[in-house]
Amino acid sequence: MQITFMDKRLESIYAKVLKNSRLSKEDGIYIYETHDLIGIGQIANHVRRSLHGNKAFYIYNQHLNYTNVCKNRCRFCAYARGDNEKGAYVWSVEEIEKRLMERIDEPVNELHIVGGLNDALNFDYFINLLKTVKKVRPNATIKAFTCVEIDYLSNLAGLSIEETIQRLKDAGLGMMPGGGAEVLNSRVHEALFPKKIGHKRWLEIVRAVHKAGIKTNATLLYGHIETIEERVDHLIALRQLQDETAGFSAFIPLAFHSENTELSHIPPTTAMDDLKNVAAARLMLDNFDHIKAYWVMIGEKLAQVALSFGADDLDGTIIEERITHTAGATSATGLTKDQMEDMIVSAGFEPVERDSFYHPINKLREYK
Ligand code: V47
Ligand code: SF4
Secondary structure, X not given: OOOOOOOOOHHHHHHHHHOOOOOOHHHXXXXXXXXXXXXXXXXXXXXXXXXXXXXXXXXXXXXXEOEOEOOOOOOOOOOOEOOOOOOOOEOOHHHHHHHHXXXXXXXXXXXXXXXXXXXXXXXXXXXXXXXXXHHHOOOOEEEEOOHHHHXXXXXXXXXXXXXXXXXXXXXXXXXXXXXXXXXXXXXXXXXXXOOOOOHHHHHHHHHHHHHOOXXXXXXXXXXXXXXXXXXXXXXXXXXXXXHHHOOEEEEEEXXXXXXXXXXXXXXXXXXXXXXXXXXXXXXXXXXOOEEEOOHHHHOHHHHHHHOOOOOOEEEEOOOOOOHHHHOOOOOOOOOOHHHHHHHHHHOOXXXXXXXXXXXXXXXXXXXX
């Protein structure tokens, strides 16, 4: 496809993409620096269409955040509470069962379960949680726990990472979400989330998880204090690990929301930056199958546009998103299946409802 670029420097990046040559760190930095948003969007759209044609994926999912008590207290997090702080909660396994039963008539395919690091919970709680979810929803995939929680659970259980993963897998864990890495960089780690595991440990745990046959996603939390170079280094670190394990399923750029956090002086991300992050991910992560536009964080309207800037997936129906909404997100807390499909169709794509592993699951509605 012929593209006329406003920024002629993008021609060499496009030429590399057409030859399937890997983009360099300098290319990645330039993708973020250029003002030719349409130019990078067109290159990313070319890659996205060669991988997925006109299809855009979504999933019928339900989020469950079992506790907001967390001892890490990352500076960017509006969600976490101290033990006895107002608003602190922890759901018993019975409470989780009740919440699942409330939506048992809906065709939920995936349960996305994450929470804070809460010393009041023991390892058995997590095993019971997984077994209970599996009992209530035997056909749904449990996508649960970030590497931060896996590290915490291995300490709690006194087991190696490998044994911990095996125990969780035996109890029903099917996949893991991408959170917890934030930005794989020591400076940002020290400044914003010093109590959380650092990037070396995060990569070590993901490697072990992939080796145990569990797929995970990956994310980048952008729009706070990170530099463009740090964003690109993060993408390259993920790309390197993917070369080794092939265990990443999707990448999701996460737009920082500062309300009710210690960083409330930081303004919201711009549409320009949100779309650049989607396009940069699609172009740098040449060994990732899927890039998600997470409508919760960038809003429904921009997520639709992102489908033409490299994204092929809108995540899911969700219902009850808590983490971003406590930090001021103005998107809906959940969408219906029809709303998801209408978003995709009106953006010019063909909606494909999928399971956690990107198998199509339902016949499509008829569209004119
Ligand atoms: O790790 C926390 C981020 C993540 C804020 O894998 C914030 O399919 C913005 O990882 N503003 C959790 N972001 C969410 C996550 C995720 C979401 C959707 C799909 C998948 C997937 C994974 O949320 C945390 C952190 O990076 N986060 N606070 C905030 N104030
Ligand atoms: Fe805890 Fe996660 Fe919030 Fe950090 S981002 S304080 S680890 S809940």
